[in-house]
Amino acid sequence: MSETQIFEYKSGLDPEQLDADDPLHGELMRLNIGPQHPATHGVLRLKVTLDGETLESCEPVVGYLHRGKEKSCESLGWRKFFPHTDRLDYVQPFLNNVAYALALEKLAGIQVPQRAQEIRVLLMELSRISAHLIYLGTTAIDLGAITMFFFTFTEREKIYTLLDAYSGHRMNNTYVRMGGLYADLESDLVAEIRVWVDSFPEKLDEFDSMLTANRIWHDRNAGVGALTKEEALAWSLTGPNLRASGVEWDLRKDMPYSGYEDYDFDVPVGTTGDSFDRYLVRMEEMRQSVRLCRQALDRLEKSTGSDWLLDDRRYVLPPRGRTHESMEELIFQFKVVTDMSLPKGEAYHAVESSKGELGFFVASDGTSDPLRCHIRAPGLMNVQAIPLLAKGRLLSDLMAIIGGLDFVMGEVDR
Amino acid sequence: MNPLLALLIKASAIYGGLLGTAALMTLAERKISAWMQYRVGPGGILQPLADGVKFIFKEELVPDGANRWIFRLAPLMAAMPAMMTVAVIPFAGDVSLFGVDFGPLSITDLDIGVLYVLAIGGLGVYGIILGGWASNSKYSLLGGLRASAQMVSYELSMILTILAVIAVTGALDLRAIVAAQDSLFGWNIWTQPLAFVLFVIATFAETNRHPFDFAECEPELVGGFHTEYSSMKFALFFLGEYCAMIVMACLTVTLFLGGPAVPFIPDAPWFLGLAAFAVKAGFFLFLFIWVRWTLPRFRFDQLMGLGWKVFLPLALANLLVTGAMVSLF
Numbered sequence: 001m002s003e004t005q006i007f008e009y010k011s012g013l014d015p016e017q018l019d020a021d022d023p024l025h026g027e028l029m030r031l032n033i034g035p036q037h038p039a040t041h042g043v044l045r046l047k048v049t050l051d052g053e054t055l056e057s058c059e060p061v062v063g064y065l066h067r068g069k070e071k072s073c074e075s076l077g078w079r080k081f082f083p084h085t086d087r088l089d090y091v092q093p094f095l096n097n098v099a100y101a102l103a104l105e106k107l108a109g110i111q112v113p114q115r116a117q118e119i120r121v122l123l124m125e126l127s128r129i130s131a132h133l134i135y136l137g138t139t140a141i142d143l144g145a146i147t148m149f150f151f152t153f154t155e156r157e158k159i160y161t162l163l164d165a166y167s168g169h170r171m172n173n174t175y176v177r178m179g180g181l182y183a184d185l186e187s188d189l190v191a192e193i194r195v196w197v198d199s200f201p202e203k204l205d206e207f208d209s210m211l212t213a214n215r216i217w218h219d220r221n222a223g224v225g226a227l228t229k230e231e232a233l234a235w236s237l238t239g240p241n242l243r244a245s246g247v248e249w250d251l252r253k254d255m256p257y258s259g260y261e262d263y264d265f266d267v268p269v270g271t272t273g274d275s276f277d278r279y280l281v282r283m284e285e286m287r288q289s290v291r292l293c294r295q296a297l298d299r300l301e302k303s304t305g306s307d308w309l310l311d312d313r314r315y316v317l318p319p320r321g322r323t324h325e326s327m328e329e330l331i332f333q334f335k336v337v338t339d340m341s342l343p344k345g346e347a348y349h350a351v352e353s354s355k356g357e358l359g360f361f362v363a364s365d366g367t368s369d370p371l372r373c374h375i376r377a378p379g380l381m382n383v384q385a386i387p388l389l390a391k392g393r394l395l396s397d398l399m400a401i402i403g404g405l406d407f408v409m410g411e412v413d414r
Numbered sequence: 415m416n417p418l419l420a421l422l423i424k425a426s427a428i429y430g431g432l433l434g435t436a437a438l439m440t441l442a443e444r445k446i447s448a449w450m451q452y453r454v455g456p457g458g459i460l461q462p463l464a465d466g467v468k469f470i471f472k473e474e475l476v477p478d479g480a481n482r483w484i485f486r487l488a489p490l491m492a493a494m495p496a497m498m499t500v501a502v503i504p505f506a507g508d509v510s511l512f513g514v515d516f517g518p519l520s521i522t523d524l525d526i527g528v529l530y531v532l533a534i535g536g537l538g539v540y541g542i543i544l545g546g547w548a549s550n551s552k553y554s555l556l557g558g559l560r561a562s563a564q565m566v567s568y569e570l571s572m573i574l575t576i577l578a579v580i581a582v583t584g585a586l587d588l589r590a591i592v593a594a595q596d597s598l599f600g601w602n603i604w605t606q607p608l609a610f611v612l613f614v615i616a617t618f619a620e621t622n623r624h625p626f627d628f629a630e631c632e633p634e635l636v637g638g639f640h641t642e643y644s645s646m647k648f649a650l651f652f653l654g655e656y657c658a659m660i661v662m663a664c665l666t667v668t669l670f671l672g673g674p675a676v677p678f679i680p681d682a683p684w685f686l687g688l689a690a691f692a693v694k695a696g697f698f699l700f701l702f703i704w705v706r707w708t709l710p711r712f713r714f715d716q717l718m719g720l721g722w723k724v725f726l727p728l729a730l731a732n733l734l735v736t737g738a739m740v741s742l743f
Contacts, residue, residue, distance in 0.1 A: 038633050
């Protein structure tokens with residue numbers, strides 16, 4: 001596995017490949033799919049060359065959603081970049097927040113309190129479920145099962161209602177801070193989340209019964225977009241796509257963070273690496289996330305009342321009321337807001353997001369202006385695999401491949 | 415009564431019923447899908463009317479480089495055949511209303527009604543192919559090509575299933591086929607169960623309905639053959655599709671479920687027969703909607719595989735067995 005294979009695909013046409021005598025091999029058709037197209041999950045553009053309906057080549061063009069996020073971090077400063085991380089992979093804001101916060105905390109050398117870690121784990125797993133539900137719904141709608149989309153979005157809506165109750169925002173929550181969170185998770189909300197977590201496996205079984213044994217769904221996905229272990233590693237795929245190919249690699253297990261090493265969960269692994277295995281892996285991951293949520297909820301019930309924010313005035317704002325009473329706290333608040341600097345150095349921290357390894361590389365020169373922030377977006381690697389997977393397949397398979405790889409353009413283009 | 419006047423009245427009633435049902439079907443489709451998806455859906459019986467008015471006032475677009483004549487002709491070619499085939503469907507027996515005798519409730523009873531339905535019904539796909547070709551759009555072209563590939567792979571087995579029915583009843587006239595299944599257990603569904611299943615699946619392909627709607631296939635081809643169509647031309651394609659669904663449901667009822675025959679009531683009055691026909695056809699119309707909002711879509715080469723490797727051998731074997739049984743007994 002250490003050998004690196006180099007794959008190449010041709011964007012142009014090689015006339016010699018075509019058999020001139022074969023009447024069925026005529027002129028190839030170039031088709032431009034996207035950036036506005038029902039199945040491109042945002043603004044992905046695919047330059048496709050078709051022989052009949054067979055894909056001769058497929059070239060993704062990214063960058064239509066480029067907003068200069070990495071550069072924004074350099075000009076905004078460390079704290080103000082948090083809301084921007086929400087908008088990377090906008091179906092899982094909490095995971096992005098935490099990934100960024102963990103990188104900053106690693107650079108600063110601070111450790112968040114136990115309860116903050118528990119809340120983070122709970123919300124990360126809820127985000128993972130909601131992101132996987134979007135995968136399921138959009139892939140199903142791409143393959144024609146429109147009702148499935150509404151079923152998954154109904155469940156996702158319930159997650160968003162819970163997140164709304166916690167943070168006041170349905171989507172871009174921005175509730176993670178360096179050293180902890182913006183607010184504690186109230187115990188009645190913990191109970192509400194538990195009600196939903198208990199109800200979800202039943203729904204998951206319903207989704208399962210609608211799709212897994214469905215012959216059409218199986219035929220559309222099985223064997224489509226198959227990647228071997230070596231290919232998946234060579235294309236630096238991570239997350240469910242890598243695990244579907246049979247590589248047991250989950251950052252939560254292999255490079256634990258936020259206390260994941262103390263939780264009991266399994267990592268589902270596929271065998272064939274095709275779209276159907278990717279689907280099965282994600283379905284099982286949702287079940288495992290439910291397990292994780294339950295454990296986190298148990299711990300949260302026990303740890304009620306303990307610290308959920310680090311008491312470190314270098315990086316953490318003082319509680320709101322205190323600034324009116326204490327001169328020092330007012331100064332600290334002023335310093336953190338205007339001039340928070342991280343120690344000189346660099347750090348990289350990655351989390352297992354719903355799409356794969358989501359990593360933030362942050363470099364600081366010791367001043368309050370960030371030197372560099374690079375985002376390792378798993379979606380970009382997933383997009384890179386499209387040409388390899390699409391070659392020689394039918395146009396209809398392209399939708400199963402795009403859906404199965406699961407990426408969000410906000411993260412790919414950044 | 416003047417037979418010409420009676421015919422005129424019957425024809426208006428049947429076409430009014432067809433178009434009215436087609437309009438109601440668009441409402442039913444949206445409402446039933448809403449129920450299935452925890453949504454509210456459109457409210458009110460006037461929704462189809464509002465849709466129609468909207469379509470009329472939309473801007474008509476003909477893309478650059480399109481073949482204007484064929485582009486304009488194609489929606490008509492798609493909508494016409496479905497409306498023409500309804501002429502031979504026997505909806506009920508002899509109708510007498512207010513003491514006036516109108517004769518049997520069908521526009522005409524052709525001796526070769528089945529052949530007429532197949533011949534005219536097969537033309538419907540030309541509208542899709544030509545519409546897709548004339549649009550000068552790659553997505554439309556692919557949709558048109560898919561429609562033509564689809565047509566050759568299912569229509570053969572569909573005709574073979576009908577042949578089995580003809581072998582059992584010994585008639586090409588749809589009214590004679592209905593007459594041959596007068597009692598509940600004389601319905602062709604009992605003697606030809608395999609042909610019934612194959613035919614029903616083939617009707618989904620014939621009408622370009624989900625899970626065989628490759629010709630439009632929104633996630634891949636945006637809208638397929640009707641990508642470039644707007645306004646009433648677009649509406650005509652849809653009218654054609656819904657009329658085709660209704661005709662196919664009627665044909666299924668006529669061929670396999672005894673048409674207007676009412677179970678356990680021999681010699682039922684015509685209005686009971688018509689009601690029985692409506693209930694039976696209504697079930698198949700519901701089936702069209704039910705399947706559309708439940709199943710994922712096939713890949714179009716999978717339909718070809720299904721058509722050639724599964725349906726055709728099954729239909730041939732069915733015809734062979736039927737032929738042997740008919741000649742032996």
